[in-house]
Amino acid sequence: MERAREIGEGSSSSFREQRNLREKERRMRMKHLFSILSSHVSPTRRLPVPQLIDQSVSYMIQLKEKVNYLKEKKRTLLRGEVHNRSEGSSSHQPKLSISSRDSTIEMNLVMDSSNIKRVLLRELVSVFEEEGAQVMSANLQNLNNMTFYTIIAQAIICRIGIDPSRIEERVRCIIS
Template sequence: MQPGSGSSSKSDRNLAERNRRMHMKSLCSMLASLVLPQDSKAKPPKHVLLDQAAAHVKHLQERIEELKQRKELLKGDNNPTQEKTRGAIAPVIKLRNFESTLEVNLISGPDKKSMLREVISVLEEEGAEVVAASYCTVDDKVSYTVHSQAIIPRIGIETSTVDERLKKLIL
């Protein structure tokens, strides 16, 4: 072994390790930007970040399965071998929040006529006042749109609570 060759290989290993650590750091920061809220200033420890990422991926997998089941249910209506049941459409609810106003979009079958009344009840119980409501019927689907605003604009509407309660309605 030549003198000096050991120090060269050691410096090569140190350089490779430094590059690996830098690469891992950049990957962790990329993961944090995808998982953490945009307004978050605090950097959680890596194990917390990985736990949050794993939970987020699991949630997305569950959502994919839910959407696949809904797709199969809707495809079943087009299958001539199955018995068609009019109005057997799985309801869909979407929320859009604009500062102190909230828009709720609901798509359901004609058999769910009481859904609009239930949606309005949930909004009023959560501190919202319904400003406008409209509906449109196309084939066997009914689309409702409800515009509401916070009764007390300083407090606003807790959209996460409204979202949870509305999702319980459609299940």
């Protein structure tokens, strides 16, 4: 009888240890996942978990809104291209838009591929870099005889920022 009780106690003790070990592994994994999330949402400072989750939700909502905005902008640009073609216009003037928010600046340029002057993406990127911006994304896309340039950059020194009007002026000199 005592022998049976010893075996029973031993198995419940090892079961408890296994459960504790699994719980410890789960906590370590969650801590690691929150650490990764924190590095994406707030890389400069560590936040408490509830605040981290709130900021993550806000960040995802902002990203979703930006995606919707960009999709709509693309649709509008493509509709404008189809509309202009139906009017019989063979050469389009370049369309340039520059927007800035906080220390980030975004440039969208649409040019007709039949334009005599070809603009190199590296020329546009160099304008941003010379104006004190670090280029985070630069994209060139050819679609239906149109060339779409998109550059997203961030100020190297946030306190100083970037002057969008100066960048616009220099880009217009390149494309004209």
